[in-house]
Amino acid sequence: MTPTGKAHPTIERDVTEELARHLLRTQHADLADLPLVRVGTGWDNVLWRLGDDLALRLPVRASSAPLVAYEHAALPVLAPRLPVDVPVPVRAGHPDDRYPWPWSVVPWFDGRPAYAQPVAERSAWAEDLAAVLVALHRPAPPDAPPNAVRGVPIAPRRPALVERLDRLALPEVDRVLARFDDLAAAPDHTGPAVWVHGDPHPANVLVARGRLRAVIDWGDVTSGDPASDLATAWLTFDADGRAAFRARVDAGARWDEATWRRAQAWALHFSVVLGMHPVEYPHLAEIGRHGLAQALDG
Template sequence: MVHPVPEIEVTADLARTLLREQHPDLADLPLTWAGTGWDNALWRVGEHLAARFPVRAVSAPLVVHEQRWLPVLAPLLPVDVPTPVRVGVPSSTYPWAWSVVPWFDAVAAHHTPVAGRSAWAPALADVFAALHRPAPDDAPVNPYRGVPVAPREQPLRERLDRLGLPEADRVLERWRDLAAAPAWDGPAVWLHGDPHPANLLVHDGVLRAVIDFGDVTSGDPASDLSTAWLTFDADGRAAFRERLATDDATWRRAQAWALHMAVVLQMHPVDHPTLAEIGRHGIAQALAD
């Protein structure tokens, strides 16, 4: 259970070279490393921009999805999203597409107290109300989001076995009960795909932006709504659900997804302690409801 090794290290020299080759007007702005995650390296460019570079071949298509679809989705949403303002293309220097996106003056929600997030729970509900509209047939396909949750039992069991969680039996029993909810029978709607609190940005107690749309896809909205347990406490969740007026079956599937995703987030506690903590919170919240 280790962090995948980046196939390419995006250094300051490489980032500046790519900017100079393809966007020379940005090449002399200050560059500040803002982190390297599972899929991408992020370099802040000046005060208002950031350059986002895939570090593994498997993550390269995710940037292309954002480049293709965020310009379509952004006008629909009531908060900011990182719509690319410049597009980088593969070259002899670097093999994949990359983007220059806005830099948002905000902090990721997982750095804020859970109780304080209730204030913007209705605003996040408004984001999903705007986003979850029927998607076109050529929307990106993601086999791990928006799909029926019930067939996920085997991978869930395997992860629980590997983690050795003391509450594993309770998680599996509760998940089975929730996953038996009636299946989604509506149209495939647009989904963010990964709206956990590390991808929600907050400024002055207000939801400022939703980022990282690499997993954008379509399907059952329940997988997106799992964030109600990953992000909020009971009060925030109540405000979130009241604003959405979600039906019981979708809410139960969302809770099943919350348990599933909370387990996934704990799979790499050393390399991703923040995600592991989000996962622990999600399990505690989903078992308490």
């Protein structure tokens, strides 16, 4: 995938160390003198490590602000049922005259994102990630956070896929669309709407000492079809890891073949999305390259 020249998602409000300390001093004064180390800026949030055990997550654009509320609502409910650590917010931050959106203080988990681990080594925890999704994918209440682009039917995403493919110099365009059309023709999900993480790709999975450590970034949490989460089988693993992942999911959830076909279609879609800004987010583009190859061939 090659650069398109199109700007990466707009950072509407960055958070400097001075601003982060201002927010802490005025809202959580007992934390204001802890060391602050900037970790980085993702699509939606800037992350500052706070002392040894905490972190600040602050939206960088208005469209990301509602995701904070979704995490605050859903994670305390979900965390007790999940067999892995998740960043349940420990403090809530509020807008003020210098920063316009809600924000969070969350636990800091030692580990590295899964994308930094060689793909072949990820098979060691493929069953563990599958167990997390089996535990997560249970019927959700009607007031689960809404999300128009996760947990929904995949076939209507085709125009967005075509638009993105038009902006990328991919030699596989025809093959991607043909494969997508075949997979997305699978019947839609007709069972209960289940809890959905929304984005369990390798940048949102942490590993430590070669094992699964935590699943983070729950801003896209919602309810619906689990297929969009199961796309991680192609985004995260190779064929061996994917086989272990699917075997564990099938043992615990027994989703039908149509669900897995929709999941593979989602993997194609997500792979293209992740590749849209290779200069600004090279690690996401690499996840996209890997996922595309796996979803086309697997």
